[in-house]
Amino acid sequence: DLTDCVIGSVPPFSFHDKLLLIADPSLFGRFEEIAFNAGLLDHSIILNAQDYARIAAPRIVSFTEGATEGE
Numbered sequence: 001d002l003t004d005c006v007i008g009s010v011p012p013f014s015f016h017d018k019l020l021l022i023a024d025p026s027l028f029g030r031f032e033e034i035a036f037n038a039g040l041l042d043h044s045i046i047l048n049a050q051d052y053a054r055i056a057a058p059r060i061v062s063f064t065e066g067a068t069e070g071e
Contacts, residue, residue, distance in 0.1 A: 002016045002018055002019040003016070003019065005040070006040050006041055008041060009037045009038075009040055009041055010036065010037060012036040012037075012038070012045065012052070012056065013055075013056050014056075020059060021056060021057075021058040021059065022058055022059045022060075022061045023053070023056075023058035023059075023060060023061070024060075024061065024062060024063045024064065025060050025062055026062075026064070027049060028049045028050065028053050031049050032048065032049060033046050033047065033048055033049060034046070034047060034049045034052055
């Protein structure tokens with residue numbers, strides 16, 4: 001409801017105060033470009049990873065911190 005995206009798609013940006021946008025720091029260190037769907041299941045966008053970080057300004061949260069191999 002907060003994104004107006006198609007169910008099953010992942011919004012790459014947040015335009016709602018109640019929807020926190022988070023990203024793992026490895027996303028910006030490992031890849032020069034990132035691709036994501038555009039809130040639809042049949043359209044994608046490719047952006048420079050650093051540009052995405054600057055534009056979207058996600059909260060950086062390590063998803064893998066403390067995880068062991070195979071988790």
